[in-house]
Amino acid sequence: METMQQVVGRARAAFNSGRSRSLEFRIQQLKALERMVNEREKEILAALKADLHKSGPDACSHEILGVLRDLVLAMEELPSWAAPQPVKKDVLTIRDEAYVRHEPLGVVLIIGAWNYPFVLVMQPLIGAIAAGNAVVVKPSEVSENTARLVAELLPQYLDKDLYTVVTGGVPETTELLTQRFDHILYTGNSSVGRIVMAAAAKHLTPVTLELGGKSPCYIDKDCDLTVACRRITWGKYMNCGQTCIAPDYILCDPSIQSKVVENIKETLKEFYGEDVKSSPDYGRIVNKRHFKRILVLLEGQKIAHGGETDEASCFIAPTILTDVSPESKVMEEEIFGPVLPIVTVKSVEEAIEFINLREKPLALYVFSNNKQLIKRVISETSSGGMTANDVLMHSVVPGLPFGGVGHSGMGAYHGKYSFETFSHRRACLIKDLRMEMVNKVRYPPGSMEMVHL
């Protein structure tokens, strides 16, 4: 059994060998990853089903497709991403070469989360490989089947020394974090985010923290409620609410609250049938600990729909709470479950104020026909990202960076931003050793002409 020091040492030696520098090598590794995802799809889907009760098409759409898409993008764009980028020159440098090089950082660490356990290690991994780094991957031990599978599969397809998977729980991760990395990308909750950043600080290691929070969803009176609720239902109950950018709670006028409930109920029936528990498309809570945590949030609340649970299978029915008090427990922490509280507000001003009193969320949603209102909500709030008139979708736009702000995180990735996150932008200026006349004005004694140039 290797120690963490040995694992990281091996990765560093492999990086120092220089073989991950060539674009051909990186593309070859990405191609191998693509083959892995295609050839072993069945096993990947089986692991996701075992960990989170995800159905085949669900897991395919939400985990596999995104990975394949990022792989194709990286393979196609890498030459242009990695090319030196010339910059605008000034009077003093007009005859020089001035450009920015994207260089690998070295050995990077990716810590995955359990809710989308495959894509949340793979998507960063694609960027890290594309950028030319050696990578240590630490999948979440909570989604144990996927963790085990990733640990088995990666060495079968990728360079074993450059790319390593480390499994284990808190003690193993803590030990891993004592090692020196050149970047750490962590997906998870804010408390552990602090621990990761504190560990990184010891080595001055830059971090990308993809955390969470309570993503608010404001529904304006002036909107197509049927459509809005349909889209919200989709995003809220996907993966049984265990999505970092799920709409966490709803803010709306009291006059539309019951209509919202009715619409969501209708949509739930359409999506999952009369007996949600027997729908193959409805997930389960990942483990007993989280199951119990979410149950506590229901205490004392007005349950307008749902509320049924079954501990043996970690089943919690799609649940809606109405007239929720801002001070209640369900409004304190990120729910990360299929419970949707509705907090009533009298106006968009009140909604904005409500949102701004709280920590900056990872995502923010607003539904309205009124373009001005949407503009206002965007301008007067802050969040990692946002979507108007839908949920989740900003996270799949190829050109948008995906990340948090404040307690919901720092840094961003996806697509090209993954490559940039794992690269160092090195400023390069190449001058001529001749042309010394030009420099004369800058030298002492006291040349004020230089200043007035």
Place this chain on the structure above:
Amino acid sequence: NPYAGLVSRLRASWLSEKTRPMEYRMAQLEALGHFLDEKKQDIVEATASDLGRAAFETELSEILLCKNELHETLNNLSRWMKDEHVDRTLAMQLDSAFIRKDPYGVVLIIAPWNYPTSLFLAPLIGAIAAGNCVIIKPSEVSKKMERLVAEALPNYLDKDCFAVVTGGVQETTRLLENKFDYIFFTGIPPVGRIVMAAAAKHLTPVTLELGGKNPCYVSDTCDVTNVARRVAWGRFFNAGQTCVAPDYLLCTLEMQEKLIPALQKAIKDFYGPNPQESPDFGRMVSDKQFQRIRALLGSGRVAIGGQTDEAERYIAPTVLVEVQPSDPIMQEEIFGPVLPIVVVANMNEAIDFINSRERPLAIYAFSSDDKVVNQVLERTSSGGFCGNDTLMHMTLSSLPFGGIGNSGLGMYHGKFSFDTFSHRRGCLKRGMGREPLNGPRYPPYSQQKLGVVRAASRVTRPDACTLL
């Protein structure tokens, strides 16, 4: 918490959205321009008192640099603030997808003593341009400048949104207990670690502009006179107290023999036969720094200079030879007017030497052979790189300025300053119509629906086999 009141006052101003409109930011930036113009003489004098630095060095490296940053920012701010529209998928063609630049909120800038104006002002320009409120903590080591900034700056900026805090280690430690939305720190790595650890408690993002030992490789094929002048200029500017100064030289014994007389001539041309009498050569900022650097003079042998004068905190422009990698002067960033030469057999040895140490803020390579310069560039890693000159890559604001590893994280200058102090928020605006198009994404899931979703989101590759 002695600063809690100040921080919450600024946070309240932040929440009032005062700093958001472009006109407000431009007005504050213009006020900074007035500060630079009206206080220029005071700045020059305060810096001369703190660092013994010549007026023209201050004008060149601080005033001019900041004016350029200001002008570039004022000229481009409206463009930088605009939403950036981005690539969408085919299915999203009717939607609006863009990156919105949001200010972070209340920002803390901690500045060092060696360029006491530009190292708070340049980040401040970016922070204001990006719409933040700012607390500035100038260095207590450059005492006169600290007082000037604390007394004069608040008269130019909106006191509701911008404040200066003075003090030493204790005050800074207390200040760092508060929650900031961004922290920008320039200084040494050990303090960088402390700042980042404090930031971690609040999940505050940081930019750390640190330092290290910047190697300067001189190949055997080069114009020795020009090399000597450019290296001497970079090394002895501000009496060596520059984070991107060439810290030590790597060359062959043959080249060393040629360089010594050339460096001697350059020093004489710049500072005259007795640099202590030259108005253009600076002093060490404090007794502590003077004593630290004087102690390093024991490494190797003095080839040029070596004189010191404690009363003036003067250390002569000095070149040391016969320096061993294990000598004290090779263990820390020198930050003084002393240039050790470490002899290597060839370029490969120089590259190996550089790569066996922490990654520096800058690497310099001198050669009239392009290939040599490129080899050093490609086989090493550093914050930035300059071929055939020193310091100059820092003056081009279209180049990002920042470190890597121990020399720092993050970057700034020009647009990079604006970007550093902005949160880039991914935004998607959709319509409520065309709901049937969303059909395939909803449960109940099916292979057929999956097929539609797959087809809609596929990115095709030119060489993909489509037989199946």
